[in-house]
Amino acid sequence: MFCPKCKSEYIEGYTHCKKCDVDLVDELPEEPDEYEDAPSIDPVKIRYAPNAIDAEMAMDLLRQNNIPCFSKHSESGGYMSIYMGFSVYGEDIYVDRNNAQAALDVLNDWDIVQGALGEDPDELEEPDSPEAPDEPDESYDNAPSYTRRRTAARVFAVYFAASIILASLFGALIMLLDILLD
Structure with missing residues (x-):
């Protein structure tokens, strides 16, 4: 019963x-399957945001215009944000293919308004078109090493490992001095 x-x-x-x-x-x-009637989507990357704040601002703007969206960390940015609290890899913003053009229009209008409010319009990044494949940035090879995301992540990992090793050596030295002085 x-x-x-x-x-x-x-x-x-x-x-x-x-x-x-x-x-x-x-x-x-x-009970009926709750996901049985869930619509299937074809996600399309419409924009790269260099940090979580820019990604959240763009996604909030899309949601205000009734355009469902989600973001995903670029490369291994999810792991970096766990360790550091932020990611140097940025985030990719995705929408359904059916909403891609409307989303691009909304974000382009937002970029124009931001430019009119005093930001340099040359610094505004043009969003990728839904059909365009991701192409590597030409200036990436000539950029200083600290602006390259992979290099920055590797440098962080080396500094992190070195700090752990130095901390353990310092702890061992303190214990040795404590034994010798007693």
């Missing part, structure tokens, strides 16, 4: 659920 409301199971002899105040049934009705 089962309660149709709270789905609690009762032993034979009980006919009423005191908690829900309903009569028990022999079997629970089969």
Whole structure:
């Protein structure tokens, strides 16, 4: 015997659920699959945001215009944000292919407004078109090493490992001095 409301199971002899105040049934009705009617989407990358704040601002603008969207860390940025609290890799913003042009229009209008408010329009990044494949940036090879994302991540990893090693050596030295001085 089962309660149709709270789905609690009762032993034979009980006919009423005191908690829900309903009569028990022999079997629970089969629940429909909640994802059965979920629409399938074809995600398209429409923009790269250099940090989580810019990504969240752009996604908030899209949501205000009833355009569903989501973001995903670029490269291994998810791991970097766990360790550092932020990612040097940035985030990619995705929408459904059916909404891609509307999303690009909204973001382009936003870029124009930002340019009119005093930001340098030359610094504004043009969003990728939905059909364009990701192409490497030509200036990436000539950029200083500290602006390259992979190099920055490697430098961080080396400094992190070195700090752990130095901390353990310092701890061992303190213990050795403590033993020698006693």
